[in-house]
Amino acid sequence: xxxxxxxxxxxxxxxxxxxxxxxxxxxxxxxxxxxxxxxxxxxxxxxxxxxxxxxxxxxxxxxxxxxxxxxxxxxxxxxxxxxxxxxxxxxxxxxxxxxxxxxxxxxxxxxxxxxxxxxxxxxxxxxxxxxxxxxxxxxxxxxxxxxxxxxxxxxxxxxxxxxxxxxxxxxxxxxxxxxxxxxx
Amino acid sequence: xxxxxxxxxxxxxxxxxxxxxxxxxxxxxxxxxxxxxxxxxxxxxxxxxxxxxxxxxxxxxxxxxxxxxxxxxxxxxxxxxxxxxxxxxxxxxxxxxxxxxxxxxxxxxxxxxxxxxxxxxxxxxxxxxxxxxxxxxxxxxxxxxxxxxxxxxxxxxxxxxxxxxxxxxxxxxxxxxxxxxxxxxxxxxxxxxxxxxxxxxxxxxxxxxxxxxxxxxxxxxxxxxxxxxxxxxxxxxxxxxxxxxxxxxxxxxxxxxxxxxxxxxxxxxxxxxxxxxxxxxxxxxxxxxxxxxxxxxxxxxxxxxxxxxxxxxxxxxxxxxxxxxxx
Numbered sequence: 001x002x003x004x005x006x007x008x009x010x011x012x013x014x015x016x017x018x019x020x021x022x023x024x025x026x027x028x029x030x031x032x033x034x035x036x037x038x039x040x041x042x043x044x045x046x047x048x049x050x051x052x053x054x055x056x057x058x059x060x061x062x063x064x065x066x067x068x069x070x071x072x073x074x075x076x077x078x079x080x081x082x083x084x085x086x087x088x089x090x091x092x093x094x095x096x097x098x099x100x101x102x103x104x105x106x107x108x109x110x111x112x113x114x115x116x117x118x119x120x121x122x123x124x125x126x127x128x129x130x131x132x133x134x135x136x137x138x139x140x141x142x143x144x145x146x147x148x149x150x151x152x153x154x155x156x157x158x159x160x161x162x163x164x165x166x167x168x169x170x171x172x173x174x175x176x177x178x179x180x181x182x183x184x
Numbered sequence: 185x186x187x188x189x190x191x192x193x194x195x196x197x198x199x200x201x202x203x204x205x206x207x208x209x210x211x212x213x214x215x216x217x218x219x220x221x222x223x224x225x226x227x228x229x230x231x232x233x234x235x236x237x238x239x240x241x242x243x244x245x246x247x248x249x250x251x252x253x254x255x256x257x258x259x260x261x262x263x264x265x266x267x268x269x270x271x272x273x274x275x276x277x278x279x280x281x282x283x284x285x286x287x288x289x290x291x292x293x294x295x296x297x298x299x300x301x302x303x304x305x306x307x308x309x310x311x312x313x314x315x316x317x318x319x320x321x322x323x324x325x326x327x328x329x330x331x332x333x334x335x336x337x338x339x340x341x342x343x344x345x346x347x348x349x350x351x352x353x354x355x356x357x358x359x360x361x362x363x364x365x366x367x368x369x370x371x372x373x374x375x376x377x378x379x380x381x382x383x384x385x386x387x388x389x390x391x392x393x394x395x396x397x398x399x400x401x402x403x404x405x406x407x408x409x410x411x412x413x414x415x416x417x418x419x420x421x422x423x424x425x426x427x428x429x430x431x432x433x434x435x436x437x438x439x440x441x442x443x444x445x446x447x448x449x450x451x452x453x454x455x456x457x458x459x460x461x462x463x464x465x466x467x468x469x470x471x472x473x474x475x476x477x478x479x480x481x482x483x484x485x486x487x488x489x490x491x492x493x494x495x496x497x498x499x500x501x502x503x504x505x506x507x508x509x510x511x
Contacts, residue, residue, distance in 0.1 A: 016257050027249070028240065045241070045245050049249050052249075052253055053256050056256060057260075118235065118236045136233065140203070140234050140237040146196075162192075165192055165196070168199075168230055172225055172226060172229045
């Protein structure tokens with residue numbers, strides 16, 4: 001944690017190497033968050049890039065003041081995602097790619113087998129409220145702790161725990177109601 | 185109520201341990217047997233959700249994103265870069281020309297690997313068009329148009345594979361335009377006369393092909409190579425799809441003309457041979473690549489109409505250009 005604080009401090013002062021290390025540390029998490037939120041790999045890639053460009057442009061004005069760097073970065077990610085959704089809503093109907101990317105090309109066969117099963121779970125997340133979905137994305141894809149998720153969403157830790165619990169309950173309920181109920 | 189709160193705490197604790205890999209579902213259930221029946225289905229849902237979210241970016245995307253971030257950071261180093269945001273098109277063109285001829289083209293070369301939709305794509309197109317305009321001989325223009333055709337086909341292939349089809353029509357239209365230009369050059373027979381008259385041209389202070397730079401790269405060329413191997417001389421062009429060497433003319437100044445003229449007959453012969461090879465090679469490959477695009481379900485019908493026109497043109501213009509070069 002102290003190392004990240006040092007990196008952030010250096011990056012704020014224009015140290016590009018420090019920013020590059022922050023970039024490497026958070027790149028996968030932001031990408032996973034975007035994929036789960038947007039469900040379109042190509043768009044998720046574009047927005048992930050935009051998040052880091054935005055972060056780079058804004059890092060000079062970042063002041064922690066109780067908001068960890070991770071939370072700050074995920075707020076940028078959330079805002080970029082909201083912008084994307086807003087723009088999409090203005091366009092003529094553009095179907096989202098509901099399929100998830102293959103996780104590892106070396107494990108292609110296994111992934112194809114489980115892909116359909118996983119897509120059911122992704123579809124089930126549609127039944128969640130916005131706040132529940134955000135918590136799930138931050139916690140499961142972004143890998144944020146309860147504290148970091150709370151800072152990102154400007155909520156209490158208790159509220160995050162409650163949202164997380166209710167989201168899992170809701171997911172389970174939706175999956176049980178589906179044709180694959182027996183498996184879950 | 186008390187039990188509910190206790191269950192919530194246990195669930196959150198187990199969830200945390202599962203997410204951080206400290207415990208398995210079974211270990212958690214063993215610790216809380218009284219809640220096992222309630223806990224198990226929820227924890228299985230947690231594991232499933234965690235598995236769904238475990239997506240890794242492709243190496244290709246990782247490399248592309250890292251490179252673009254480096255570009256962004258490099259741009260930020262120079263406060264003058266801000267000016268480009270308000271520069272009119274002519275100014276962008278002038279700057280691009282300066283980059284090519286003054287700075288050695290490394291920044292422009294960096295843009296050559298970008299794809300439609302990228303901010304640098306306009307620089308890439310501007311650079312290509314400038315190269316055509318600044319190229320004196322018609323045979324060199326033909327070479328450039330062939331290379332640009334390869335580039336557009338490679339981009340279309342990339343767009344289809346990455347589900348970014350919004351710019352397909354523009355690329356298909358550009359491809360058609362290049363074929364039209366190749367055909368126009370061939371029909372006027374200037375390809376042939378340019379070769380035969382190049383000895384005379386070398387006596388005057390005009391731009392004429394002298395040294396050739398062969399640049400061959402593949403789609404898998406690493407981004408690092410682009411940044412660490414800047415081009416040190418004038419107009420250079422790389423193709424993303426064809427490993428066949430492409431002859432690239434350097435624009436020479438009058439001081440170099442005498443030296444270039446001394447080996448004029450031999451280099452003209454080689455250039456003619458190279459041009460023929462390029463034309464023959466691409467006449468064989470490009471139509472089949474266009475056909476592959478036409479076979480794709482991802483290509484919209486409107487784009488296919490343009491591509492069919494390009495396919496028809498490619499067969500005619502390549503034959504015409506080859507006939508001219510043979511004479």
